[in-house]
Amino acid sequence: MKKRKPLILFLIILTTGYYQLFGQSISGIVNTYYKVTAINPATNILTLPSTAGLSAGTRVMLIQMKGATVNNTNSAAFGDITTPNLAGNYEINTICDLTATTVFLHFQLLKTYNTSAFVQLVTIPKYDDVTISGPVTAGAWNSATGTGGVVAIEASNTIFLNSSVSATGMGFSGGTFINYPTPTYDCNWTTNITNFFLGLPPAPNNYYHGGKKGESISDYIAGSEYARGKQANGGGGGNNHNTGGAGGGNYGSGGNGGVRSNESAFLCHGPGGGVGALSLAGYGYTAGNNRVFMGGGGGGGHQNNGFGMAGGNGGGIVLLMATSIVSSGTTISANGQSPTNSLCLDPSQAEGDGGGGGGAGGSILLNAGSVTGNITVEAMGARGTNASNRVSDCTGPGGGGGGGVFWMSGATIPGNITANVTGGTNGVVSMGSN
Numbered sequence: 001m002k003k004r005k006p007l008i009l010f011l012i013i014l015t016t017g018y019y020q021l022f023g024q025s026i027s028g029i030v031n032t033y034y035k036v037t038a039i040n041p042a043t044n045i046l047t048l049p050s051t052a053g054l055s056a057g058t059r060v061m062l063i064q065m066k067g068a069t070v071n072n073t074n075s076a077a078f079g080d081i082t083t084p085n086l087a088g089n090y091e092i093n094t095i096c097d098l099t100a101t102t103v104f105l106h107f108q109l110l111k112t113y114n115t116s117a118f119v120q121l122v123t124i125p126k127y128d129d130v131t132i133s134g135p136v137t138a139g140a141w142n143s144a145t146g147t148g149g150v151v152a153i154e155a156s157n158t159i160f161l162n163s164s165v166s167a168t169g170m171g172f173s174g175g176t177f178i179n180y181p182t183p184t185y186d187c188n189w190t191t192n193i194t195n196f197f198l199g200l201p202p203a204p205n206n207y208y209h210g211g212k213k214g215e216s217i218s219d220y221i222a223g224s225e226y227a228r229g230k231q232a233n234g235g236g237g238g239n240n241h242n243t244g245g246a247g248g249g250n251y252g253s254g255g256n257g258g259v260r261s262n263e264s265a266f267l268c269h270g271p272g273g274g275v276g277a278l279s280l281a282g283y284g285y286t287a288g289n290n291r292v293f294m295g296g297g298g299g300g301g302h303q304n305n306g307f308g309m310a311g312g313n314g315g316g317i318v319l320l321m322a323t324s325i326v327s328s329g330t331t332i333s334a335n336g337q338s339p340t341n342s343l344c345l346d347p348s349q350a351e352g353d354g355g356g357g358g359g360a361g362g363s364i365l366l367n368a369g370s371v372t373g374n375i376t377v378e379a380m381g382a383r384g385t386n387a388s389n390r391v392s393d394c395t396g397p398g399g400g401g402g403g404g405v406f407w408m409s410g411a412t413i414p415g416n417i418t419a420n421v422t423g424g425t426n427g428v429v430s431m432g433s434n
Helices: none
Strands: 024-028 033-035 038-040 045-047 059-064 081-083 090-098 102-105 119-124 126-137 150-161 317-327 330-333 349-351 363-372 375-378 386-388 405-408 417-420
Touching (some): 059 150, 119 150, 317 330, 330 363, 363 375
Parallel strands (some): 024 126, 150 317, 317 363, 330 375, 363 405, 375 417
Antiparallel strands (some): 033 119, 038 045, 059 090, 090 102
């Protein structure tokens, strides 16, 4: 269930603009995020709920977070991408003027967007020279508004990396924690729940249920948010009974969730572990198809005792643009997350319930003419969680998250940059179990 190491890709991102702030030190959350509700491509006008905090001359990133269409049949094909549509489209621009709810962009839009699929406008602070003096992080991804999850910084001359930049765990959300207590939501030892999608009980029966799928570039299908089928690059949830959720995906695919094993004939069975998320390698990340994605969320494990695991969040997006980057030996990261449950004896290990899938690594883009000093770049998938029952049967652990992307201008990665975009390993049935 350990997933393949994704390729490392390269891209020159061409940007223009004129708005600058001179040498400053920054830390914390430096970007702000705005939901875009309408776009007029003929006039380069964006409509927002409010433009408070924006001003003329501000550099911005326009990006569509979702929009893919997926297969919705009750089969192993559930969640396969039938068309990516406009998901992952993005570009850099500058605000020319604005009103209370509209933004006029300076440059002609180069790409097309569908505002019903979570398009956001991200401010990009631009400097002459800037020093990252303390940890810089992305604002949290908000699944309801479709905003957040991105760090973007631009300098006309130099970015001095004296501290870390991180979007770890700021990508698509893992399948949320949901418990199916017994009695009421029992299982039946004569019936194996193998469905690839389910809504919440009681349809068709109270024992037809599963963990929630991880969030992805495809929005959830109403009434099909649960059970083992993947959701594009979101990992499938574990099915009843006590199976593990699958890992999320980005450039690398996610690992499958574990099944329940070693149970007797008259105990409920769990053959339906979550199905690993898709790789997005074929849907962007090339000069000809320049798109970028956040890491997919891991699927939630199935639980009936409240001691299982949700899915882990994916990694977000980091974009740094400068003539040169000078590092003191720090880290840029957009890793996926492993889930935890504070109710368990070991918060990182399910107890008698299904483990959670790890989140996928996100995306890191560096557009710099030169890089001086050592930098560690990480967009790793997270490990799936262990599972332990401390009795004779074994509940299902979580699948590992797929690796993310490091994308850099130039033909090769300089030797002073160490990149790690490996996938996360699967969880195991721990030594706490027989």
